[in-house]
Amino acid sequence: MKILRIGAKGAEKPALLDAAGRARDLSAVLPDITAKALRPASLATLRALDPESLPLLPDNARIGLPWAGCGKFICVGLNYADHAAESGMAIPAEPVLFTKHTSTMIGCNDPVVIPQGSVKTDWEVELGVVIGTTARYVSEEQALSHVAGYCVVNDVSEREYQLERGGTWDKGKGCDTFGPVGPWIVTADEVADPQQLDMWLEVNGFRHQKGSTRTMVFNVAQLVSYISRFTTLYPGDLISTGTPPGVGMGVKPHATYLKPGDVMQLSIQGLGTQRQTVHAWNPELIDG
Structure with a gap:
């Protein structure tokens, strides 16, 4: 699984990449990718998601730091x-x-x-x-x-x-x-x-x-x-x-x-x- 954050500085949205390499919005699942989100249980929750069910984020948006904190x-x-x-x-x-x-x-x-x-x-x-x-x-x-x-x-x-x-x-x-x-x-x-x-x-x-x-x-x-x-x-x-x-x-x-x-x-x-x-x-x- 590839997880990242998309958007302007200070306004990044949590995301993951689908099988085609497109960024999918995780905002409905968690508010941000933080240190807490990197713990095994949190990653397991994200891994269980169907990426195709998540909204697409713009292709040309800024890629921020992959996690905060x-x-x-x-x-x-x-x-x-x-x-x-x-x-x-x-x-x-x-x-x-x-x-x-x-x-x-x-x-x-x-x-x-x-x-x-x-x-x-x-x-x-x-x-x-x-x-x-x-x-x-x-x-x-x-x-x-x-x-x-x-x-x-x-x-x-x-x-x-x-x-x-x-x-x-x-x-x-x-x-x-x-x-x-x-x-x-x-x-x-x-x-x-x-x-x-x-x-x-x-x-x-x-x-x-x-x-x-x-x-x-x-x-x-x-x-x-x-x-x-x-x-x-x-x-x-x-x-x-x-x-x-x-x-x-x-x-x-x-x-x-x-x-x-x-x-x-x-x-x-x-x-x-x-x-x-x-x-x-x-x-x-x-x-x-």
């Missing part, structure tokens, strides 16, 4: 060995964790806005893992049972802020609009193996990233288990699991970064496609 946006760094190599960093012995502020989160096709003074804004296609049941000190064997579904994430990053401004990665990861998510959540029952998903990202039609979750250093089950030792994971929390090689920072002989007018397009097998246009600093694109 994400409590934590936890990310994993250097989780692909070849990306660590292009970054000039060692393969980690344990997962490298950082957070993105939930205020970074935008719809899959919303504008990405370069921060004031940025010179090194970069792209990263990543597999997102959406939590469906509370996870605290869970085993690797039980970890995937706590996952509601999966989605595409673009972990947009300002490399100067991240690496050259005196400390934590969060500075370069937490800027407004730096977390496009979606277009939808694909529920876990439809993803046979999250470690067998191809992924890619293009900028202006040139394919910079081409990889697979097969080459993760730490797989999804390991990550959910590991993270649950340090913080309780609740329904609606999001884990972004790292990126394969091909980021702008790694382009040889000279790093390449995003500029106004660039168009990013990215996809993960079975999880949909995102497309964002990059804009110069404009608070109206963030708040509007």
Whole structure:
């Protein structure tokens, strides 16, 4: 099942995709797709619906964040060995964790806005893992049972802020609009193996990233288990699991970064496609 939210910012309607890929309005069933709606019982209720009985939503409507009320946006760094190599960093012995502020989160096709003074804004296609049941000190064997579904994430990053401004990665990861998510959540029952998903990202039609979750250093089950030792994971929390090689920072002989007018397009097998246009600093694109 693919669930999403359709409509203008602040006025999104809950929806699911039917067999033909058309968005069906869930408003008569639930007021919104929230963290609570991602729990197993709620998903089972939605799964039992006949999509053909639900009203169609407009084909050209904005796709918003797939769910409302994400409590934590936890990310994993250097989780692909070849990306660590292009970054000039060692393969980690344990997962490298950082957070993105939930205020970074935008719809899959919303504008990405370069921060004031940025010179090194970069792209990263990543597999997102959406939590469906509370996870605290869970085993690797039980970890995937706590996952509601999966989605595409673009972990947009300002490399100067991240690496050259005196400390934590969060500075370069937490800027407004730096977390496009979606277009939808694909529920876990439809993803046979999250470690067998191809992924890619293009900028202006040139394919910079081409990889697979097969080459993760730490797989999804390991990550959910590991993270649950340090913080309780609740329904609606999001884990972004790292990126394969091909980021702008790694382009040889000279790093390449995003500029106004660039168009990013990215996809993960079975999880949909995102497309964002990059804009110069404009608070109206963030708040509007």
